[in-house]
Structure formats: structure tokens, C-alpha cells
Amino acid sequence: MTEQAVHGSGATFQDAPVLLLVGSGFRPYREYILAAVSKHYRLWLLDASEATWQSAYCVGATRLDTRDPEKMREAAASVVESLPVVGVFTYDESQVVFCARLAQDLGLPGSPPETISACRDKATTRSVLAAAGVPQPDSRTVSSAEEALAAADEIGFPVIVKARAMAGSAGVVRVDRREDLAGAFAAADGADALGLARHQENVLVEELLTGPEISIDAVIHDGEVTPTVLARKHLGGAPYFVETGHDVDANDPLLRDDELMGQLRDIHRALGYVHGATHSEFKLTPKGPRLVEVNARLGGDLIPYVGLLASGVDPTVAAAHVAAGRKPDTAPEFRRCAAVRFLPPETRCEVVEVVVHEERFGPTIHEVGVTARPGGRLAVPPEAFLTRYAHVVAVGDDMAQLTADLEGPERLVELRARALSD
Secondary structure (H helix, E strand, O other): OEEEEOOOOOOOOOOOOEEEEEOOOOHHHHHHHHHHHOOOOEEEEEEOOOOOHHHHHOOEEEEOOOOOHHHHHHHHHHHHHHOOEEEEEOOOHHHHHHHHHHHHHHOOOOOOHHHHHHHHOHHHHHHHHHHOOOOOOOEEEEOOHHHHHHHHHHHOOOEEEEEOOOOOOOOEEEEOOHHHHHHHHHHHHOOOOOOOOOOOOOEEEEEOOOOOEEEEEEEEEOOEEEEEEEEEEEEEOOOEOEEEEEEEEOOOHHHHOHHHHHHHHHHHHHHOOOOEEEEEEEEEEOOEEEEEEEEOOOOOOOHHHHHHHHHOOOHHHHHHHHHOOOOOOOOOOOOOEEEEEEEOOOOOEEEEEEEEOHHHOOOOEEEEEEOOOOOOEEOOOOOOOOOOOEEEEEEEOOHHHHHHHHOOHHHOEEEEEEEOOO
């Protein structure tokens, strides 16, 4: 375990309260969070890697094995002894349960560890919410391809086969035919993301929910649930569910939909949320909203950033405030539209070059992020589910204009690559 004191541009106020930040993540998708939160709190980072770019936003960092709970507790206790720590903050899916236990042990704000564990385990989520009367799709836990087939026959095809405790759509497959079920079970059972835990009955077979998919980021303070971002999701890569983009309209009428907002509140109440931030995903089915899953963290895929661009409300700062036990101000400063598109490869390949064609940008294109380098290797599902070589963000007052400017994003950011056969 190594400690280092760092003094970045975001950590210049000596008497500000301190948040323990557990995990930092992939810089192109996460730096905006540290940049924003470090303006309100001093951050001390606990991470498996040496602090590099993170140092600009932290007053200190401890490098250690983040899979070792005892070492993590020792490191946290060391920081608490010397600094005024007011909360534990993470957006790392693999750390949410540990952080809930740590906050409880330190007497800091948070929700019960059992609540967070119930979100990490999709089967438990279904069980808890069904018992509370929240509408749920038919769902079964299985441990073999034979059990999966029997469950699918009972539910009726098509079905969704998914890993019970993964993230980022890893191991989620649509199955329309009995003969494809065994392969889907293998893909779900073999999914691995972030070193997350497996279960003996490791796979869910569920009723297929039809309709548009949305996500809602929310913060919870003293049990009160407040949405911060509602995003409409774009998916590709069938039969897998590859997230290719998100649209945020700060005037979206769904934010005023009583049934959807009522379900959101009921879900958090049933799970026992007190303080925290969540990312919930719903399908807008012909029978009404139905929960896909609820995650005990901020949304990924730059959704909080896109939400900030649309409303002026920063979901990352709001999440940090509730981690510290403070009620955030979530009133929109303005109401605009913002969207992001992600560019996955079409096949397994080695990157030769990524070319940004600025001359093709429409008026709403706000920024481009290139996330692959020459020589890097890119994979596709079921080998990998979150492989992208770039993303494009647009901002404006008219969603139709944003949609037009983002149409065919590969024409804006071109991937030149060599196909890989092995």
C-alpha cells in the first residue's frame, strides 16, 4: 500500500470537507466527475493504480488492492484520523457494496449495505420489488442451459437471458428460438465485467420487455428521490444490447409522468434507500413502465455529463452532496437538449488510425472524444460489450437538429483498422 499527497488545481481550499473517492475509472469517461466534485470537496483517492491524471483533483491518494476489504478499511481509517472526512463516494460498480459497508462502519451517510447488495443482484431486485407490488417482468434464476431452456419454455419466447450480477450490458442476450438458448446461456454465464461476483445460479431468464428504453439518474436524500437526468437510450448489436447513444431533453414530458415517477419512488422505497445516487433503466412497454434494473451509482456512458449540458444541473456534484449527507440543489438553470453517440467497431480489429472529420460537423456538434489509439485492439460481443473507438456529443435547442447532426456518426469519426481473425 502506498500513499501520496497531491495538490491539484481542484484542491486549493484547505478547510473544505473531504470525500473518500473509491476508484477513478477510465479517464475519457470519468475525468469530468473529478473535475466537478473537486470544486466542492477535497478528494482522497483509494485506487488500485498509482494516481496520474487524478492528481490534479485530489489532495491525496492511496494505492492498494481494492479487492481486499481489510486493506481498504485500514487505508480509509488512516485518512479519517487526519482529515475531516464527511462521506464515501464511488461510481465504480465493483465498489458500491464495499463503500456502503465502509460508510456504515465509519458512521457516515449512506444506505444500508443490504440495499446496495439488492441492486447488485438482479434476482434479489426482482424478488424485493415483486413483494412490494412493483410491476415486474416474469423472471427465473437458473444454473444450467437445461434449466434456462425450461424457464424460457414456461415464460414463452422471445426471452432475455442475462448475467445475474454483471454491468454495462455484459452477458445480456435476446433469444427468439429454442436452439439458440444454450449459446445465450453460455454467453451470459461466462460474462465477466470489473471482477464482479458470480452466483451459483448465475443467470436470469426473463420475459422480453418491448418498447423504448430510458434511464433515470436520481439522488436520494433522507429517502426523498429526485431525478437529475432522464435519457432515452439507443441500442445496437442485436441479439446483444450494445448501448450506442443517449438523448437528453431537459423538457422531456416523461419527467412529469406520474406513473413513471411513482414507480421510481416505489422502487427506491422498497429497496430501502436513504442516501445515495442511482441509475435506473426502464422499458416503456404497452402496459406501462417496467424496470430493467437499478444500479447503486451514477450512470456511465457520459450520461451525467450530457445531463449537465442539457440543464445546468450537475448530477455528479448532486451525488457527492448526498454522499456527504447534504441535500443538493437540483433546480435546472436552463432547459436544452444534449446527446451522445458511441462508435463501436464492426468487427474484431487492430486500430490503424482514427480520423476526425470536423468539416462534416453540423451546428450542434459540441465535442468529440477519441478513445482508441493506433495498435490498440478492439473486440465485439460476446467477447466485449463496451468497446468504442470514439464518441460524439451534440448540444442545442432542437432534438431533431441534434439527431440529424449525429446521424451516421462514423462519417464524423472514421476508424481505419485491420480486421483480426484470431
